Amino acid sequence: MTPAMTPAIVTVALAFTGYLVTYVNGLRLAQQQERLARVNRQLAEFYGPLLALAESNHRAYRTFAELHPRPDGTPPTEEELAEWRLWMTTVLLPNLRSIRDILTTKADLLSEPDVPEILQEVYAHAAWDEVAAARWQQGDLAHRPLPKPFPATEFRRYVKGEFERLKREQAGLLGKGRGRE
Numbered sequence: 001m002t003p004a005m006t007p008a009i010v011t012v013a014l015a016f017t018g019y020l021v022t023y024v025n026g027l028r029l030a031q032q033q034e035r036l037a038r039v040n041r042q043l044a045e046f047y048g049p050l051l052a053l054a055e056s057n058h059r060a061y062r063t064f065a066e067l068h069p070r071p072d073g074t075p076p077t078e079e080e081l082a083e084w085r086l087w088m089t090t091v092l093l094p095n096l097r098s099i100r101d102i103l104t105t106k107a108d109l110l111s112e113p114d115v116p117e118i119l120q121e122v123y124a125h126a127a128w129d130e131v132a133a134a135r136w137q138q139g140d141l142a143h144r145p146l147p148k149p150f151p152a153t154e155f156r157r158y159v160k161g162e163f164e165r166l167k168r169e170q171a172g173l174l175g176k177g178r179g180r181e
Contacts, residue, residue, distance in 0.1 A: 036173040038109075039166050046109035047163040049102055054156045057095045060087070061152065081143055085136050093133055096126040111162055118151060118158045125150050 064087045068080055076084065103123050107115060128146050135142075 032173060036170065039170045039173065042109045042111065043163065043166050043170065046102060046106045047159060047166060050099060050159045051156075051163045053095045053099050053102075054152075054159050057092055058152055058156055060091045060095070064091075076143065081141065085141070088129065089133055089136070093126075093129050096122075096129055099123075100126040111166070116158065118154050121148070121151050122155050 100123055103119055
């Protein structure tokens with residue numbers, strides 16, 4: 001190797017190193033952008049709507065319970081059952097249908113590889129409520145308790161936890177939360 005070749009080799013090595021660094025950085029940025037796009041979809045199309053529906057149902061049910069307090073163990077009156085059917089068919093069941101539709105059409109946006117048990121339970125509960133509403137529409141107004149109570153607290157806790165985790169991840173991917181706002 002001649003002394004004249006050394007600068008050429010160094011130049012080629014530096015150019016190759018620069019290309020390699022640029023390529024790796026571009027690949028990392030593309031992966032980060034893809035992850036950000038997925039997190040944004042998870043928030044906008046899955047966990048955000050589920051959280052809004054869970055909170056809406058919780059507040060509606062709480063309002064119903066405040067308007068119609070039930071002493072423990074006392075069977076509901078016909079008037080109370082009629083009021084429950086009204087609230088169920090006009091407020092709670094439409095929200096459960098929306099929840100079920102999100103779970104059915106957007107399951108690819110789940111954070112986990114499998115559908116969590118709590119979401120399966122909520123889906124099943126929506127189906128049970130559909131059966132009750134169909135009976136009411138047919139004139140069968142007999143009170144039939146559901147196999148399990150609606151897991152409202154667990155559902156809200158799960159959805160809120162995932163929503164908040166994804167918001168933190170989104171902020172990190174956007175460079176926020178690390179001293180840059």
